[in-house]
Amino acid sequence: MSNEVIFWMLGVGLGIWYLSHQAGRLDRLHHRIDVTELALHGQLVRRGGIVAELAAVPGVDPALSVLWGQAAHEVLILQEVTQRSLVEDELTNVLLMTMDEVEEVNEIRTNEYASQLLDELAQVCDRIVLSHQFHTDAVRDCLEIREQYLVRIFRLAGHAPRPQTIEFDDQIPPALADSRIA
């Protein structure tokens, strides 16, 4: 009889330990998602800022200026988080379109200030690719645990909203990277 009691107590104890262990893991993963998401947003806003500045550089082709200015503006005034993918995609698109040939980029680079901004832009684009990957990794790790049977039954995730990857095209305009080396 007493053996049986000890057996059950051990079992329940182990179960509680396991659940609290999983809850701890979830907590850490949610924290990681928060940090990586903030970092990604920071880099995206920086990209918008640099492109907006680039659009305002005196002497830049007015057509480019309008395209850049508009796309960057959309990023910078973003209110609805659900629209983020859309506006970032658009900005990436504009950059890919306007910086698809090295000669074109070198043309822009004749202006010293614009050239400096392009260097910064290349750095930021590189960081966005990294940030994006790290955020997606964190979300994937978290979802893997959240989908476990016991985790769902016991609602270990609490009220934390289900994490979502942020989908957008993070391609770096090839001419931008190449012209930097030249």
Place this chain on the structure above:
Amino acid sequence: MKIGIVCPYSWDIPGGVSAHVHDLAKALIDMGHQVSVLAPAEFDELLPEFVVSTGKPRAVKYNGSVARLSFGPIAARKVSRWIEDGEFDVLHVHEPLAPSLSVLACWAAKGPIVATWHSSMDKSRMMLTLAKLAQTAMEKVSARIAVSEAARSTLIKHVGGDAVVIPNGVDVSMFNNARPMFGWPGPNQSIVFLGRGDEPRKGLAVLVEAYPEIRRHLPNVRLLIAGPGEPADELKKLSPSDRASVTVLGMVAPEDKASVLASGTIYVAPNTGGESFGIVLLEAMAAGVPVVASDLDAFKRVLDFGRAGLTFENENSDDLAKVVCDLLANPGVREKLSAQGVIRAAEFDWAVVAQRIVNVYESVRVPGVKVEPDLTGQMIGRLGRGRITPEPRGEL
């Protein structure tokens, strides 16, 4: 940016990981960042000022070689105090699965954490066990870097997730103008080996086995062996006249490494496995010395698949002898390899590599968010605190 870097291996003995951390820290400081490195070290007074020691490391067998690591409650306590005091923007741990400071640091911290994976391990079962044990620590890591494709595929296969590949860096300027040691290579040709002589996977045995054959073709060749560890056991297998042509230098200071490499007509890396990158190869190349290496994947990549150095079949001393004899007999090929090697090594200069690592830091960093102590992970540290009277904070 304030950056905290954790090196799990002893600072006293130059090795791949600790050298990487040292050079990275210096490159970051040159770029204007504030850097603090935490590492096990026995001799406090010899440390550069950016290094904080956790005390004398212990020798443990790990991943096929003897590693000098630091662990246990005292180390854990020092780690968490270093994190508390450091107020870092980014915490960068190296080789997070080694049972040493890195995993302790992951345990004790939360916030933007970056981890670099150096080794590729063949022993998958050990990796699996380690990964499971360290899972809670690994899950806090926001960004993962692998120093090579081999290290990256080990990570994907055994731990899951992905990593960005950023190769090791070389301080090219230190090796570009290296002068050979006095009297070397001399009127005759010489072969240089650099690495632990008493560690099987460094492959000295393969070279020693090939050596008599090389001497049969080129009787005046000399062999220079440098690195910690006593190679006497291996050298016993040589005939007295062959043995007489071997010079054993023992451990060399980092600043002498360049001239040791430059003392060779060629440099031979007969490593049999467990290498994920091959930094010494790049250093020899930067010094303009042609390289002959075993055909490990990592080495083939560094040597640009034969364009910047030659390979022989791993663990095959006959093949090694043949490749070495051909190369020593052919100055034209040596000249071409030497020129290609210098160009190839420049692609791995620290200035280039460190900038890429900073991009990773920036991609996980959030202005205003610091690396903080994470109390939930500090069970070992708390046990340690109970037993040891705290020392004044200033001393750390």
